Amino acid sequence: MLQTISTSAGQAADPQRAEPLLSVDKVTLRYKTPSLLVTATENVSFKVYQSDRFVLLGPSGCGKSTLLKAVGGYMKPVGGTISIHGRTVTRPGPDRMMVFQEFDQLMPWKTVLQNVMFPLVTARKLPEREAEDIARTYIDKVKLTRAVDSYPHTLSGGMKQRVAIARGMAMQPDILLMDEPFAALDALTRRQMQDELLQLWEDTRFTVIFVTHSIAEAIKISNRILLLSPHPGRVKAEVVDVDKASTADGTAQALEHEIHNLLFSEPGHRE
Numbered sequence: 001m002l003q004t005i006s007t008s009a010g011q012a013a014d015p016q017r018a019e020p021l022l023s024v025d026k027v028t029l030r031y032k033t034p035s036l037l038v039t040a041t042e043n044v045s046f047k048v049y050q051s052d053r054f055v056l057l058g059p060s061g062c063g064k065s066t067l068l069k070a071v072g073g074y075m076k077p078v079g080g081t082i083s084i085h086g087r088t089v090t091r092p093g094p095d096r097m098m099v100f101q102e103f104d105q106l107m108p109w110k111t112v113l114q115n116v117m118f119p120l121v122t123a124r125k126l127p128e129r130e131a132e133d134i135a136r137t138y139i140d141k142v143k144l145t146r147a148v149d150s151y152p153h154t155l156s157g158g159m160k161q162r163v164a165i166a167r168g169m170a171m172q173p174d175i176l177l178m179d180e181p182f183a184a185l186d187a188l189t190r191r192q193m194q195d196e197l198l199q200l201w202e203d204t205r206f207t208v209i210f211v212t213h214s215i216a217e218a219i220k221i222s223n224r225i226l227l228l229s230p231h232p233g234r235v236k237a238e239v240v241d242v243d244k245a246s247t248a249d250g251t252a253q254a255l256e257h258e259i260h261n262l263l264f265s266e267p268g269h270r271e
């Protein structure tokens with residue numbers, strides 16, 4: 001099992017899949033505030049392939065969300081490049097849809113159907129009829145058929161996250177970017193949503209980058225995990241073939257233990 005962990009700084013390549021969908025190459029990301037310059041990530045490299053369930057994992061402040069924002073095109077690297085299908089990312093686009101942790105990412109004055117249709121009509125410029133058909137398909141996939149005409153304030157947190165996932169997936173992006181989408185849910189709903197996400201993946205084999213600071217969630221959701229250390233975020237190791245490890249008896253716990261040690265092994269570090 002331990003051979004699935006590579007400490008070669010996010011460069012683990014899969015010879016079976018030569019062309020990565022996304023390449024993050026030596027990326028440094030900084031925030032400028034009036035009083036200081038914060039380096040969120042430094043020299044981070046990784047590759048994401050078609051149908052990967054790629055997890056960015058690390059303690060609070062290691063730059064997971066910042067990396068996701070940069071892949072989304074909302075932030076420009078001060079060093080390095082991010083490219084999709086070989087084209088440098090310079091701005092947000094419908095090829096990268098984001099799902100956030102917050103439950104208020106839906107438009108409260110629109111129904112579930114209207115929320116899911118919105119980017120299809122505005123960004124993809126689809127006719128209403130076609131947008132509605134696609135939206136209904138994805139609303140069915142996330143098991144919200146009966147709530148299609150409901151407004152967000154009448155839905156539970158888990159249902160709202162399902163709508164956000166349906167809205168992202170309906171756009172059929174190259175990559176779905178998920179920033180701790182289940183972190184604000186209760187433990188039971190969270191587990192249920194993880195199972196549903198995996199079922200959706202079995203169904204459509206979409207490519208997803210998923211941010212979490214839960215090691216157990218990372219192991220359950222992913223096929224590959226990038227481990228980041230904080231202040232500034234640097235690649236600590238990459239775990240490949242996670243799905244094989246997590247389905248073998250007792251291996252998931254051993255892997256969880258191993259990842260925990262890798263992430264929190266520095267002297268004096270607190271979780």
Ligand SMILES: Nc1ncnc2c1ncn2[C@@H]1O[C@H](COP(=O)(O)OP(=O)(O)OP(=O)(O)O)[C@@H](O)[C@H]1O
Pocket residue numbers: 031032033038039040058059060061062063064065066067213
């Ligand atoms: N808008 C901002 N302005 C200045 N600094 C920021 C800003 N957003 C994040 N940072 C800093 O950048 C670093 C990385 O933050 P980021 O939110 O990407 O980490 P994270 O790994 O996603 O953390 P968490 O798990 O707590 O969400 C932190 O030191 C944070 O304080």
